[in-house]
Amino acid sequence: MDDWQQMLKNSLTDPEVIAKRFNLNSKELEKIAKEFKIRVTPYYASLIKEKGDAIYKQVIPDPRELAENSGVSDPLSEDHDSPVPSIVHRYPDRVLFLVSHSCASYCRFCTRKRKVGDSTKINPRYIEDGLEYIRQHKEIRDVIISGGDPLMLSDNKLEYILKSLRAIPHLEILRIGSRVPCFLPQRITPKLTEMLKRYHPLWMNVHFNHPDELTAEAQKALALLADAGIPLGCQTVLLKGVNDDPAVMKRLMQKLVASRVRPYYIYQADYVTGTEYLRTRVEKGLEIMQNLRGWTSGLAVPYFCIDAPGGGGKIPILPEYMQQIDDEKVVMRNFEGQVFVYPQVQEGNGKRKPVGRVRRRQKQAPLEPAFADIIEVG
Numbered sequence: 001m002d003d004w005q006q007m008l009k010n011s012l013t014d015p016e017v018i019a020k021r022f023n024l025n026s027k028e029l030e031k032i033a034k035e036f037k038i039r040v041t042p043y044y045a046s047l048i049k050e051k052g053d054a055i056y057k058q059v060i061p062d063p064r065e066l067a068e069n070s071g072v073s074d075p076l077s078e079d080h081d082s083p084v085p086s087i088v089h090r091y092p093d094r095v096l097f098l099v100s101h102s103c104a105s106y107c108r109f110c111t112r113k114r115k116v117g118d119s120t121k122i123n124p125r126y127i128e129d130g131l132e133y134i135r136q137h138k139e140i141r142d143v144i145i146s147g148g149d150p151l152m153l154s155d156n157k158l159e160y161i162l163k164s165l166r167a168i169p170h171l172e173i174l175r176i177g178s179r180v181p182c183f184l185p186q187r188i189t190p191k192l193t194e195m196l197k198r199y200h201p202l203w204m205n206v207h208f209n210h211p212d213e214l215t216a217e218a219q220k221a222l223a224l225l226a227d228a229g230i231p232l233g234c235q236t237v238l239l240k241g242v243n244d245d246p247a248v249m250k251r252l253m254q255k256l257v258a259s260r261v262r263p264y265y266i267y268q269a270d271y272v273t274g275t276e277y278l279r280t281r282v283e284k285g286l287e288i289m290q291n292l293r294g295w296t297s298g299l300a301v302p303y304f305c306i307d308a309p310g311g312g313g314k315i316p317i318l319p320e321y322m323q324q325i326d327d328e329k330v331v332m333r334n335f336e337g338q339v340f341v342y343p344q345v346q347e348g349n350g351k352r353k354p355v356g357r358v359r360r361r362q363k364q365a366p367l368e369p370a371f372a373d374i375i376e377v378g
């Protein structure tokens with residue numbers, strides 16, 4: 001057994017042990033565990049500094065998971081876009097391929113908690129059907145290998161999947177979505193990355209939600225992946241009490257870039273049953289984006305998206321930078337709230353504006369009230 005498998009075996013899973021450690025009600029935890037598995041790797045548990053902190057909130061259950069009756073079990077209507085159990089085919093040229101039901105630790109806010117942790121819903125016997133579906137659909141050029149967490153599979157099983165996919169001529173890129181570099185960085189071994197690099201072009205999206213998760217161990221795992229030529233992105237979920245703070249989020253994005261990870265998406269938390277206590281208002285995400293663009297490296301600025309309930313897909317949400325657009329000009333504000341004018345090209349009659357006006361600065365024009373409080377944050 002590899003070290004990482006041993007570590008996984010020593011994870012916190014027993015409601016009684018967890019209840020004792022954090023002074024919780026074990027009966028309540030047992031009830032929650034029946035709805036959605038509990039697991040925390042010893043490594044990730046060691047990052048908890050105190051009950052209720054940003055690490056704790058992500059993986060230790062809260063009684064509100066059962067008390068709240070808002071949210072839906074399949075908020076993104078994935079099951080509706082699922083031609084075979086292991087595939088979600090929503091976009092024209094790419095699919096999600098669910099290959100593993102388990103995760104190194106279970107995020108209490110998981111969008112797919114109706115399936116994740118349950119081997120009857122995501123099962124190896126569905127993998128062949130998924131491969132066959134991808135073979136038959138020539139429009140697919142990009143496969144996102146997901147679950148659960150694909151890096152919970154053994155190197156051999158994962159290699160079988162990668163090899164089978166690479167044998168399909170119409171596939172251009174493969175992607176792996178994984179939270180293992182955050183929860184169990186010890187699983188990223190040289191043996192694993194040697195194997196992965198045989199299946200390029202292979203991309204990976206990791207999942208970090210707080211700067212404290214980028215420990216020396218996690219950074220080492222990310223470096224191994226990057227050294228294997230795997231371009232790394234990060235998908236972060238905006239969560240109340242975890243990262244709903246512009247300074248925390250900015251630090252996370254900067255530390256990701258320093259670890260050679262390009263922040264890809266910040267997601268508004270999905271409308272999932274039993275996760276209401278972790279959701280924020282959408283304005284919080286806009287405030288965070290406003291505090292990133294211009295204030296730090298453009299490389300550290302991801303897209304902020306809402307994955308639309310009902311299966312609409314990811315929709316980018318931006319602070320309003322453009323204030324007016326007409327035939328003559330575009331009026332826009334910069335990251336500091338100053339207003340600038342860009343003249344439109346005039347077709348036909350040569351009424352072109354002199355270039356000097358392009359960056360004319362109008363001093364501190366009043367902003368729409370909606371932005372006034374956001375801007376102060378910077």
Ligand SMILES: *Cc1c(COP(=O)(O)O)cnc(C)c1O
Binds near residue numbers: 088089091094095314
């Ligand atoms: C997120 C997602 C994708 C990938 O979307 P990108 O914007 O290309 O990263 C593909 N299929 C489904 C169903 C998804 O939810």
Ligand code: SF4
Binds near residue numbers: 110111116149
């Ligand atoms: S790692 Fe991903 S799939 Fe697993 S519980 Fe967390 S959010 Fe869900």
